Amino acid sequence: MELQFLGTGAGMPSKQRNTSALVVKLMQERGTFWLFDCGEATQHQMLHTSLKPRKLEKIFITHMHGDHIYGLPGLLGSRSFLDGKEPLTIYGPTGIQEWILTTLRLSKTYLQYKVNFVEITEGIIFEDEQFTVEAKLLHHVIPCFGFRVSQKPLPPQLLIEKALQSGVPKGPLLAQLKNGQDVILENGQTVFSHDVTAKAEDGFSLAILGDTRFCQASIDLSQNVDIVIHEATFDAGTEELAKPYGHSTITQAAQVAKESGAKHLIVQHISARFLPSHAEELRKQGLSVFPSITVAEDFAEFELKHNELNRINS
Ligand SMILES: [Zn+2]
Ligand SMILES: [Zn+2]
Numbered sequence: 001m002e003l004q005f006l007g008t009g010a011g012m013p014s015k016q017r018n019t020s021a022l023v024v025k026l027m028q029e030r031g032t033f034w035l036f037d038c039g040e041a042t043q044h045q046m047l048h049t050s051l052k053p054r055k056l057e058k059i060f061i062t063h064m065h066g067d068h069i070y071g072l073p074g075l076l077g078s079r080s081f082l083d084g085k086e087p088l089t090i091y092g093p094t095g096i097q098e099w100i101l102t103t104l105r106l107s108k109t110y111l112q113y114k115v116n117f118v119e120i121t122e123g124i125i126f127e128d129e130q131f132t133v134e135a136k137l138l139h140h141v142i143p144c145f146g147f148r149v150s151q152k153p154l155p156p157q158l159l160i161e162k163a164l165q166s167g168v169p170k171g172p173l174l175a176q177l178k179n180g181q182d183v184i185l186e187n188g189q190t191v192f193s194h195d196v197t198a199k200a201e202d203g204f205s206l207a208i209l210g211d212t213r214f215c216q217a218s219i220d221l222s223q224n225v226d227i228v229i230h231e232a233t234f235d236a237g238t239e240e241l242a243k244p245y246g247h248s249t250i251t252q253a254a255q256v257a258k259e260s261g262a263k264h265l266i267v268q269h270i271s272a273r274f275l276p277s278h279a280e281e282l283r284k285q286g287l288s289v290f291p292s293i294t295v296a297e298d299f300a301e302f303e304l305k306h307n308e309l310n311r312i313n314s
Contacts, residue, residue, distance in 0.1 A: 001026060001151070001204055002312065003227075004301045005268060006045040007037075010233045010247075011067055014272035017298055018045055019067035022208060022229065022268070024149065025051075029130060032057035036147065036208045042071035043078050048299065054084035058126070060133070061092030062210025063144035064099070073103045080111040087114040091126070091135075093143050094119050120145065131203075136221040138212035141246035145210055146221045151203025156180065156193075163196040204304050207262070211269060213243055214252035222260035226304055230256055231269035232295070236285035250282050254289035264292045264309045266302070 002025040009017030019039025026032055032055050035042070046053065056079060062068055072090075079088070090096060097117040104111070118125060122145075126133040134148045158178040168174060168191055173183045177193045184190050207222035208229045222228040233247035242249050248256075250267060257265035267286070274282060279295040286293045292309070294302075301313040 001029065001206075002301060002303045003206075003229075003266075004049060004051070005296045005298060006042055006049070007039045008268040008270055008296045008298055008300075009039075009067075010231070010269045010271045012272070013040065016276055017270060017272065018042070019070070020062075020269060021045065021071065023049075023051060024206065024208075026057075027055075029151070030057070031055070034058045034060065034149075036060045037062055037068040037210070038071040038075055039067050040070035041074075043075040045298065046075075053079040053082050054086065056084070056088060057086070059088065059090045059092075060147050060208070061090065061096055062146070062208075063140060063142055064093055064095055065142065065211065068210070069096070069099070072100060073107070073109065076100070076104070076111060076115065077109045080109075080113060085113050087116060089116040089118060089126075091118045091120050091133075093145065134221065136217050138210055138217050139215040139246065140211045140213070144212060144246075146212070146218060147208045148205065148221050148225065149208065150205045153200045153203055156197040156200045159196050159198060163191070166191045166196060168196070201306075204307075207260070209256075211246060212248060213246055214239075214248050214255065218256045219260045222256060222262050224261045225263070226307060227264045227266060227309060228257045228260060228262040229266050229268060229296075232267035232282065232286070233269050233271050235274070235282055250286040250293075250295075251289055254286035254293060257290045257293075263307065264294070265290055266294045266296050268296045270295065 004023040006021035007018035020037040021042040022036040024034045120135050125135045132150045135145045138144050138146050180193050182192045205225040206227050207225045230253035232250040232253045234242040234249040236251045253267050283295050303310050303312045
């Protein structure tokens, strides 16, 4: 799994930061990517990456503020022009369907693929054999959700050389061993599945939180995740200022990561008041609370592999 931030700014775009959009790349897991929020010009940002809109499978919208949704109609239209034919599912708060369908209708935009809408409430909003996605209401000035993406444990790996050496012939017995069943060979010898498989790896988990004040819901949703992605619209010491706007400071974001037992914190939704040169200062403010903090910038790309978070571009 890889993460790429397409927009890390708060409220409106600046030269340094576009408005919110975060890509969760699942190319290895399912050959697609998912998008979390879609601020204005998200499709322009995508042009600077290797992302192909037709590989976009799901869009999750945290809330209906413009800096999180104004990029949707354009992206949906371009996906159609660029030969996107696979259905796309959009998960978001009440109103997302009406807003998109009205815009598409009045602009006479016809998509050559099907869009499924899921207007969400709290709880599990998506589940298949690989993933679950859970939504929880946070504390912003309008209804705003956080999402927890959990990958299910990966199947055990068959150690094929070892199995063949144990005398297992190529064919269906190998599949049985991989599925955890012991097998008896023609010569009467038993081969145990646990001897020829490597243990299933834990799946990864992410909490991607929308705009919010510091709140218990963020902590509950982020319990023990590998990465919590939290807004940090304000800097340390301005908690009283942040609260009426429904936003958090960097220290509060760090507090959520700490109290939830998360391994890493990446902050985004950074105010244009903070220039790139301030990012390190912001990070240091949070470090007093939580040890693993990254202040994301547009196009920053990360990889999570075997529980380790690494930056993969600069
Ligand atoms: Zn916002
Ligand atoms: Zn907002």
